[in-house]
Amino acid sequence: MSKFQYTPENEAKFQEYVSRYPKIDSCMLPALWLVQEQEGWVSPEAMVYVAEKLGKTPIQVYEVATFYTMFNLKPIGKYHIELCKTVSCMLCGSRELKQHIKETIGIDAGQTSEDGLFTLSEVECLGACGGAPMFALNGEYHEKLTKEKVDELIKECKNDN
Numbered sequence: 001m002s003k004f005q006y007t008p009e010n011e012a013k014f015q016e017y018v019s020r021y022p023k024i025d026s027c028m029l030p031a032l033w034l035v036q037e038q039e040g041w042v043s044p045e046a047m048v049y050v051a052e053k054l055g056k057t058p059i060q061v062y063e064v065a066t067f068y069t070m071f072n073l074k075p076i077g078k079y080h081i082e083l084c085k086t087v088s089c090m091l092c093g094s095r096e097l098k099q100h101i102k103e104t105i106g107i108d109a110g111q112t113s114e115d116g117l118f119t120l121s122e123v124e125c126l127g128a129c130g131g132a133p134m135f136a137l138n139g140e141y142h143e144k145l146t147k148e149k150v151d152e153l154i155k156e157c158k159n160d161n
């Protein structure tokens with residue numbers, strides 16, 4: 001029995017998702033997404049919970065959760081920077097931005113700042129290639145980024161705390 005549980009609100013959402021699909025298997029992604037909305041990340045305990053709810057083995061849930069970069073497999077900072085590293089963004093300067101973020105916040109891809117504010121992830125194409133280079137900040141897209149724009153965004157985040 002898993003220690004993780006959906007809140008009553010998320011349990012109701014889960015049941016609503018289940019009613020939308022002919023096979024409960026199809027609920028794997030929304031079920032994991034609900035976990036992440038609730039906790040900020042998908043823990044091994046939560047994967048076991050989702051497996052129990054869907055009648056799957058934990059490894060089947062693990063395979064899905066680890067395939068998609070949108071699922072955080074460890075706790076993340078308050079501000080999650082998902083920097084696109086795919087070709088268009090790479091050619092337009094994503095590597096330089098990554099280095100700039102590293103120098104500014106002190107974190108590399110896959111790391112969280114010591115104050116718990118920022119997590120930097122490198123992800124594959126987010127479908128905004130025309131706005132390269134870009135990153136998503138807590139899911140909100142910021143395109144045609146420059147070091148100056150990155151500095152502004154980081155400053156805004158810090159000022160909100």
Ligand code: FES
Pocket residue numbers: 084085086087088089090124125126127128129130132134
């Ligand atoms: S290559 Fe970066 S959004 Fe597509």
